[in-house]
Amino acid sequence: MALWMETGSEPVTETEKADLDAIAALKESAAMELKEKGNQYVKMGKRYYSEAIDCYTRALNQKVLSDSDNSVLFSNRAHVNLLLGNYRRALVDAEDAIKRCPANVKALYRAAKASLSLNLLAEAKSHCENGLKHDPDNQEMKKLLKQIDSLKFDQDQREAQVSRAVGEAKDLLSAIESRGYKIGKSMFREVVGLRKPVLDKNKILHWPVLLLYAEVMSSDFIEDFCETDMFSAHLDMISF
Numbered sequence: 147m148a149l150w151m152e153t154g155s156e157p158v159t160e161t162e163k164a165d166l167d168a169i170a171a172l173k174e175s176a177a178m179e180l181k182e183k184g185n186q187y188v189k190m191g192k193r194y195y196s197e198a199i200d201c202y203t204r205a206l207n208q209k210v211l212s213d214s215d216n217s218v219l220f221s222n223r224a225h226v227n228l229l230l231g232n233y234r235r236a237l238v239d240a241e242d243a244i245k246r247c248p249a250n251v252k253a254l255y256r257a258a259k260a261s262l263s264l265n266l267l268a269e270a271k272s273h274c275e276n277g278l279k280h281d282p283d284n285q286e287m288k289k290l291l292k293q294i295d296s297l298k299f300d301q302d303q304r305e306a307q308v309s310r311a312v313g314e315a316k317d318l319l320s321a322i323e324s325r326g327y328k329i330g331k332s333m334f335r336e337v338v339g340l341r342k343p344v345l346d347k348n349k350i351l352h353w354p355v356l357l358l359y360a361e362v363m364s365s366d367f368i369e370d371f372c373e374t375d376m377f378s379a380h381l382d383m384i385s386f
Contacts, residue, residue: 173210180205181219188226195226217247224256236260251281258290267298318345350374
């Protein structure tokens with residue numbers, strides 16, 4: 147066989163071409179055998195998952211298979227990584243499979259599962275929707291999408307609540323600073339609890355106010371003292 151060739155050179159003679167074709171055929175056969183061996187290791191259970199990953203990796207490293215075959219190999223390795231809880235690796239493998247064959251529904255499903263496990267809900271939803279474009283009747287994909295939609299709804303609700311709370315806190319701080327008020331350390335929490343100042347929709351501040359009567363060792367607590375109120379309006383309601 148004419149194997150002694152300069153690096154980077156092209157085969158010239160028919161013999162050289164035939165030799166290279168034969169080598170490629172051998173490597174392709176070896177890659178397919180490694181794929182099937184990896185599949186067998188997966189069926190043998192968790193104890194053999196690392197061997198399965200090694201077989202799929204060695205098959206990919208042959209670099210002789212078609213994009214379609216390599217897509218299957220990446221998808222299979224993603225499956226094993228999912229089973230092992232290696233979600234980031236599973237996602238990378240599944241997305242590599244999708245790049246080589248966008249219609250690989252198993253790869254899309256595994257990408258969605260890995261994304262969900264990483265709490266990447268938007269990505270998980272996108273992979274599911276793409277999978278259903280290629281296989282509209284896939285019940286597992288539909289079930290997964292329903293689960294993702296439910297989790298995403300809850301996540302969006304929480305994020306909206308946090309966003310509102312942050313906005314309200316910023317508005318409150320801005321209102322306090324614009325009035326030149328200085329906030330000291332919280333005191334008498336055992337009396338006032340966790341009540342805090344509030345800025346209403348008309349941009350008016352409401353304060354929790356504690357009145358202390360040191361000479362008689364007593365106190366009164368006003369939960370909502372509007373900044374536009376007069377002390378006398380509240381004192382009239384307090385009995386001594």
